[in-house]
Amino acid sequence: MTQNQERLEASSVSAVAQFKGHENSIGFLPLETCPGATHGTGGCADVCYARHGRSRMPTVKQRLQRNTALLNGYCNEGDERGLTSDLLRLIDRATKQFKRRKQIEAREQTTLYRQLRTRGSIFRFQWAGDLISETHARAVRTACEKRPATTCWLYTRSFHLLEQLRPAPGNLTVWLSTDTINEVEARAAKRQHRWTKTARMQEDRSGLLCPKYTGLPTQQACARCGICYDSTATSITFPIKHAATAAVAA
Numbered sequence: 646m647t648q649n650q651e652r653l654e655a656s657s658v659s660a661v662a663q664f665k666g667h668e669n670s671i672g673f674l675p676l677e678t679c680p681g682a683t684h685g686t687g688g689c690a691d692v693c694y695a696r697h698g699r700s701r702m703p704t705v706k707q708r709l710q711r712n713t714a715l716l717n718g719y720c721n722e723g724d725e726r727g728l729t730s731d732l733l734r735l736i737d738r739a740t741k742q743f744k745r746r747k748q749i750e751a752r753e754q755t756t757l758y759r760q761l762r763t764r765g766s767i768f769r770f771q772w773a774g775d776l777i778s779e780t781h782a783r784a785v786r787t788a789c790e791k792r793p794a795t796t797c798w799l800y801t802r803s804f805h806l807l808e809q810l811r812p813a814p815g816n817l818t819v820w821l822s823t824d825t826i827n828e829v830e831a832r833a834a835k836r837q838h839r840w841t842k843t844a845r846m847q848e849d850r851s852g853l854l855c856p857k858y859t860g861l862p863t864q865q866a867c868a869r870c871g872i873c874y875d876s877t878a879t880s881i882t883f884p885i886k887h888a889a890t891a892a893v894a895a
């Protein structure tokens with residue numbers, strides 16, 4: 646293994662990156678790292694875009710595979726400290742990229758500069774995959790807590806691990822990802838964890854729709870929008886025909 650392969654690698658995901666090449670997200674193999682995946686009509690497993698889209702590209706898939714192997718290693722050994730440190734390194738790198746770019750854009754007072762100044766540094770956990778273990782959830786929580794200046798968010802169907810994220814630091818927003826198959830469990834999880842928010846995959850377009858489905862271009866959509874990490878919204882809807890995107894980009 647090369648040194649690079651022994652550490653987790655971040656991704657630059659078009660909707661989340663605050664500018665081209667910004668690596669402010671991390672992904673793992675979809676389904677393999679999704680203990681709460683829902684199967685059948687209306688579920689996330691069949692339509693998840695992480696299984697059908699970008700992650701099928703060989704370079705992306707290899708990165709997800711390497712990250713998954715490393716994550717399994719940390720979790721099997723219960724190495725919460727090691728995983729936390731690896732996640733902190735990724736957040737720090739993304740934040741450094743952010744600061745450098747903001748400085749450059751400040752010279753011309755560009756639109757991007759104003760956007761970066763408004764949003765601050767952002768980091769999304771699991772653009773593909775989910776929380777797999779108590780070690781994983783606690784490491785994510787600690788990493789966020791140690792980097793309060795970076796705004797973080799995640800979507801999860803691993804409701805059994807929510808306790809490990811508690812108390813969630815102020816810079817971490819946790820969305821319960823739900824659909825017709827896991828809605829009962831999601832409601833129970835929400836009752837128990839009122840600090841969480843609810844992301845619905847559903848056929849009707851009721852509720853607050855993710856603006857990606859009402860015309861906001863995908864490129865830097867989350868970086869511009871902010872609903873999922875910088876708003877008082879407590880629920881959001883991802884239309885089912887776009888469920889693949891919702892399961893990952895949302």
Ligand code: SF4
Nearest residue numbers: 855867870872873895
């Ligand atoms: S609602 Fe959430 S997923 Fe949709 S564009 Fe805004 S931040 Fe991104």
